[in-house]
Amino acid sequence: MAQAAQKLVAKVPKLVGAAVTYTKPRLATFWYYARVELVPPTPSEIPKAIDSASGLIKSYQAGRLGQTTVKDALRNGLVATEVLMWFYIGECIGKGGIVGYNV
Amino acid sequence: MVPPVAVSPLIKTARYSALIVGIIYGKMRYDHLKPIAAEERRIEEEEKKAREEHERIAKQLAEASEDTILK
Numbered sequence: 001m002a003q004a005a006q007k008l009v010a011k012v013p014k015l016v017g018a019a020v021t022y023t024k025p026r027l028a029t030f031w032y033y034a035r036v037e038l039v040p041p042t043p044s045e046i047p048k049a050i051d052s053a054s055g056l057i058k059s060y061q062a063g064r065l066g067q068t069t070v071k072d073a074l075r076n077g078l079v080a081t082e083v084l085m086w087f088y089i090g091e092c093i094g095k096g097g098i099v100g101y102n103v
Numbered sequence: 104m105v106p107p108v109a110v111s112p113l114i115k116t117a118r119y120s121a122l123i124v125g126i127i128y129g130k131m132r133y134d135h136l137k138p139i140a141a142e143e144r145r146i147e148e149e150e151k152k153a154r155e156e157h158e159r160i161a162k163q164l165a166e167a168s169e170d171t172i173l174k
Contacts, residue, residue: 029104033107036108036110037108039115040115041116041119049113049116052111052112079114083118084121086118086122087121087128090122090123090125090126090127091125091128091132092129094127094130095132101132103133103136
């Protein structure tokens, strides 16, 4: 029993080394994309965002909704769903748990 | 590797504001639900005590009134 525990403890640095070698390139790829795609907006980009939003509203009022292709509609639907999922992730962070409220 | 896509600022602001709104909403809902759950637990404790008291009394009565000689 003690010998088995000792052998396990001796294997831990090797396991940690293997885990690091496995994750390093994947972490590098993730970081490579995340640094451009997942960064929060800089303060200078927020007016541009407000302009795009008002542009969206104007094009909706101009009746261009009927001219969107199905492909565009599907793509916009997916993007909207992704933004909605960020809300649920924020809710999970705020309530301190993944499933349900731990009251 | 495919070069990373430049995400439109509208999507970026929408994502991060949704995240922050979600965090605030989760915190507020948790703070709202916590005292309600504590209250329910307290009421459940009291009712459980009252119920156990009644069961104890009923058991005592039943034991006293059963007529068997196997005691």
